[in-house]
Amino acid sequence: MNDLNRATFPAGFAWGVSVGSHQTEGGNVASDWWYRENQPDSPVAERCGDAVDSYHRWEEDLDLVAGAGFTDYRFGIEWSRIEPADGFISRAAVNHYVRIVQGAVARGLRPMVTLYHFTMPQWFAAGGSWGRPDAAERFLRYVDAVAPILDAGVDRVMTINEPNIVAVFPILESGAEDLSHGIPVPHEGLTQVMIGVHRATVARLRATHPGLAVGWGVSVQDYQPEPGAEADVESYAEPRDQVFLRASAGDDFIGVQTYTGGRIAVGGTIVRNPDAPRTLTGWEFTPEALGGAVARVARLLPDVPIVITENGVAVADDARRIEYSTGALRSLRAAMDDGADVRGYFHWSLLDNWEWGHWSPTFGLVAVDRETFVRTPKPSLHWLGSLAPVAAAVAEVA
Numbered sequence: 001m002n003d004l005n006r007a008t009f010p011a012g013f014a015w016g017v018s019v020g021s022h023q024t025e026g027g028n029v030a031s032d033w034w035y036r037e038n039q040p041d042s043p044v045a046e047r048c049g050d051a052v053d054s055y056h057r058w059e060e061d062l063d064l065v066a067g068a069g070f071t072d073y074r075f076g077i078e079w080s081r082i083e084p085a086d087g088f089i090s091r092a093a094v095n096h097y098v099r100i101v102q103g104a105v106a107r108g109l110r111p112m113v114t115l116y117h118f119t120m121p122q123w124f125a126a127g128g129s130w131g132r133p134d135a136a137e138r139f140l141r142y143v144d145a146v147a148p149i150l151d152a153g154v155d156r157v158m159t160i161n162e163p164n165i166v167a168v169f170p171i172l173e174s175g176a177e178d179l180s181h182g183i184p185v186p187h188e189g190l191t192q193v194m195i196g197v198h199r200a201t202v203a204r205l206r207a208t209h210p211g212l213a214v215g216w217g218v219s220v221q222d223y224q225p226e227p228g229a230e231a232d233v234e235s236y237a238e239p240r241d242q243v244f245l246r247a248s249a250g251d252d253f254i255g256v257q258t259y260t261g262g263r264i265a266v267g268g269t270i271v272r273n274p275d276a277p278r279t280l281t282g283w284e285f286t287p288e289a290l291g292g293a294v295a296r297v298a299r300l301l302p303d304v305p306i307v308i309t310e311n312g313v314a315v316a317d318d319a320r321r322i323e324y325s326t327g328a329l330r331s332l333r334a335a336m337d338d339g340a341d342v343r344g345y346f347h348w349s350l351l352d353n354w355e356w357g358h359w360s361p362t363f364g365l366v367a368v369d370r371e372t373f374v375r376t377p378k379p380s381l382h383w384l385g386s387l388a389p390v391a392a393a394v395a396e397v398a
């Protein structure tokens with residue numbers, strides 16, 4: 001069943017894994033999510049707490065990634081560690097991330113960093129979060145503070161992880177809707193704030209770090225029309241991702257983050273298939289969604305190179321992860337054959353980690369014992385790593 005091999009993707013193709021800061025590091029005591037999960041009536045079902053202790057075990061994590069054959073590593077810089085109090089920049093935290101970048105480079109991995117992956121300092125949240133009038137200015141102060149990290153050898157920067165999900169947080173927090181019926185319509189004001197912060201960050205990094213590749217990662221689902229619903233796909237997708245994708249025009253790459261898809265009916269509603277197999281997050285098991293999502297992004301943004309910055313599946317049986325990834329990669333290759341300019345694939349995720357209030361959805365290529373933090377690779381780690389395009393590995397050695 002598995003016809004993928006090292007020659008399936010072109011030389012130089014980035015072959016990576018993605019992790020987020022808060023979901024793996026542990027002990028992010030100055031962050032808004034830490035604050036929230038420790039409130040007496042916290043809506044957070046399960047605490048993140050120590051997460052999987054990657055703040056201390058990052059060398060082990062890098063060894064696993066490089067040892068399996070990957071060429072690239074995406075990880076997060078945690079704003080609440082860099083600036084735990086308003087205006088205080090922690091040199092120790094900056095140096096910590098400098099060491100991770102150096103450690104990745106020393107292992108032959110190209111580092112990609114995410115500047116904002118859903119968590120912010122509690123002082124920023126308490127002061128109005130993205131609604132504060134000085135939000136962009138405060139974010140740029142943090143961006144300036146991470147310069148030594150970028151200078152240590154970062155290859156790509158993702159400004160904001162899934163701005164279109166950030167823009168539905170108020171809806172999710174109100175409990176009015178959840179993600180089980182697709183992405184709710186994002187908050188219009190937050191949509192514009194996200195776009196503004198992104199554009200300001202790109203401009204700042206272009207000025208301070210010319211040569212660094214800058215973009216953001218949008219959650220893109222595959223929307224296929226029911227008969228006669230072609231135009232409805234457009235109107236359904238427009239506020240949910242297309243407005244964010246269009247704001248990427250001129251960026252060095254667009255990060256595409258795809259897990260699933262749905263069928264759109266006439267009238268613009270998403271249709272769920274009650275018989276479809278589900279993953280541990282309750283999403284439909286749809287490996288081919290990746291190719292469909294990429295094809296739509298390529299049509300919308302023909303001039304912006306695409307990097308798959310997240311794709312993966314929460315399953316208990318690792319064989320199902322390999323089955324899912326095989327289907328996803330085949331569909332990606334087909335989209336590339338149809339003309340999509342795709343420069344890399346980053347799997348979500350390296351580790352079974354904290355899934356925003358829950359520990360049960362296991363997305364990892366590596367299992368983690370939550371008492372001892374011992375990492376145990378699953379067969380999928382070496383299977384996926386072994387697909388790293390061979391010429392890229394040769395180029396690294398040379």
Ligand code: BGC
Binds near residue numbers: 281363
């Ligand atoms: C996020 C990750 C999350 C993953 C799986 C993406 O929305 O960037 O933080 O763990 O999907 O739900």
